[in-house]
Amino acid sequence: MRADIVFLNGEVITVNALNEIAEGVAVKDNKIVAVGSNKEIKTYIGENTEVVDLTGKSLLPGFIDAHLHLTIYGTNLLGVSCLAPHINSLHDLFGDLKKRADITEKGEWIRAWGFNEHSLADKRFPTREELDEITRDHPIVITRMCNHISVVNSKALEMAGIHEETPDPDGGIIERDSQGKLTGKLIENAHMELFHVASFSDEELQKAHKLASDTFIQHGITSIHDAGGYGNGPDILRVMQKGVQSGDIKVRVYAMIGSLTDSEGFIEKMLDAGAVTGLGDDKFKIGPAKLFTDGSSTGPTIATREPYSSDANNYGIKYYEQDKLNEILGKAHKNGFQITAHAQGDRAVEMVINCIEEAVKNHPREDHRHRIEHAGVTPPDLQARMRRLNVIPIPNPAFIHVNGDSYIHNYGERVNSMYPAKDYLNHSIIAAFASDSPVVGCDPLLGIHAAVNRKTADGQAAGTNQCIEVMDAIRAYTYNGAYASFDEDIKGSIEVGKLADMVVLERSILQAKKEHIIDLKVELTMVDGEVLYRKETKVSS
Template structure:
């Protein structure tokens, strides 16, 4: 058998059982057929084989992002970006919102995303009156970076049937001024409920998914675990399947059954419909049933066992009580689903552990691989239960880089057990990294940087006791993600027989200073044996025989 393509002279980080680093890889169709020295892989060459000389560059398994929001990431690209480089103040944001309103038909939504009041000179939210000055002909909503809070104008709250007399929804807050008037700020379930009205139409969702897929490929992400979107989860899943079939989505998708809006409704609907975790193919597969248990770590609205360090009476928000959690996820487990939940605070993590333990006692199952999404604050007593129950954790180390300075304010010494990946590895707990994009940056190399250094964006130490090594971090973004979706036999490492989902970096990830890892760039992404991203034309230097997909 002769190869279609070989990589030679590389730093090939295989992430196999022995963490071998070799020189080359040979590929036939969509599979890896040889891994080893230059001499070993070149034995598979013919006159028709493309040979790519990596010249010492790193070749990795394609990154697997075990928790992000495909649809939200993509549709955000259709709105106003609050993280654009020129946005330094509310005034800057208002200018962009006015420009967007001018090209948006009256009555249609104007949306902004990525808002963080702490990044602006005013250090505050806009008021409902300020948004009304931009337009009262358009509903306007600004979504905070955490995706758990928003600020809306009068037209938006009117469309959502929110008045001064509207009661707070369970697990949510409609903020009011002292005189009872609306501020426009909607927190947790109040924010989620707004998107019953502010959702995108089917065509916008399709366009957004395609845009998101293109960005993932550029970042070297070849597989994703999609953690849900606003609105009707079944509709989002239907459009996602169409986008995968049409190849508008070019990455492999593990679709978590959850929605940011009334997540239990989607879960119960899927339980009733019949399909369970694992249904699908190598491009789109049904993942775990997911609920929300608490809020945002940066909100802050996570459910904690002790009060926040900056607010002695604040313990966060819980979405479901223990009985509700046990009933819904317990039924999903009974029917054969992998189960998971968004659980950030230690109180929320403990509730989910109680739920999983009860489900396993009542209906034992081997190799269930139940998950916890985020597990933000996870002290030793909870870690021991996680290990005993065989649970997979999906932490987000990039949060420590982006939010670390604020975490120190909100949680104090608890940062030492926030996303505690060192502890997980030492205890034999499998942790698969996710970016939670667009909540924060997609870039897996930034996530790896954060896991190695545990420094905030301002350079503060944020739980340095949880630093890990480079091989451990790469594994958490590759093989561990495959394990979390029961797919470690087909992807997640560079081994014979696995899919040719690969990433080339512009430097040696093993030799560069660990403080500079965030500056490394992806220069080639291959999915299923096809080059989808190649800005340096690495694959076109010697041959045109490799299939190039634009």
């Protein structure tokens, strides 16, 4: 056999059962056909074989991000970025919003994303009145970085049918001032429900999905577990499938049946249609049924068993009571779905564990691989229950780097059991890493860096008892992600017969100083045996 492409002289991190390091890999069509020494791999070289000399650089399995938001990431790129370098104040942001309004047809939405009040000189949210001064002809929505809170103008409130007498939705708050006047700030489910009217067209979604996929490929991400977007879930799923079929979406997609707007209704529609987890192929597959149980770790709105360290009266927000959670996800489990839920606080994590325990007791199933998205604050008693039930947590190590300072402020010593990667290893709990992008950047190397170092961007230690080794972090971003989607037999490691999804780094990750992992860059990304990205040059079929 002659290979289409071979890699030689590399640090091939196989992530196989023995964590073996090889020198080279041979690829034929879309599969890995050989892994071994340079001498072994050279026998696969023919006159038409492309030979890549890695010169000691790391070759890894393609990164698998086990929880991000493809649609939100892409649609954000269509809007006004609050993260633009020149935006240091609300005045700066208002200027960009006014420019966007000037070129946008009246009645169309003006959207901004990535807002963080703490990063601006004003240290506050804009008011409804300030946004009204920008435009009364366009609805404006500014979404906070956590994607759980937004602030809108009067036109947006009008279009959403929200007025002074509108009651708070379950699991949400329509903020009012001391006189009962709407401030424009929408929290949790009030924010989510806004997108019943602030949804995107099919054309916008198609463009957004391509933009997001291209960005993920550049970061070495070859598979994603999509955690849903704003708007009608079935519509987004349909457009996403079409994007995979057309080739606009080049990453492999494991699509959760969940939406930031109406997860419960989405799950019901899929149950009625008879679809279950696993339907699809290696390019696009239906994933778990997913609900929200609490809020944002930086809001802060997560549901905790003890009050916040920063507020003795705050225990966060719950979206569901236990019985309702059990009913919705229990039905999905009974009908064959893998089930999961967004749960950040220990109260919410406990509720999801209770739900999984009840579902499995009532309808036993071998190898269910039920998950908990984020599992933010997860102390030892909850870890023990997760282990007994074989639950897969999906932690976000990059959150420690980006948000660690606020975690210490709001949760105190509980930071030592937030996204507890070391504890998971010690308890043989398989945890799959994820970015939750666009909440933070999608770069897996940032997540690996954070898991290894457990320090904030300012260098403050944030639960260093949970530091893990580089190889363990790589496994959590590759093989464990494949396991969490029942795909470990076809991807997640560099082994003969598996799909040729691989990534080359600009130098050795195992030889790099731990504190410098964050500086590493992706040099090449391969999906299905095709090189889709080379540093500075994108390659498309």
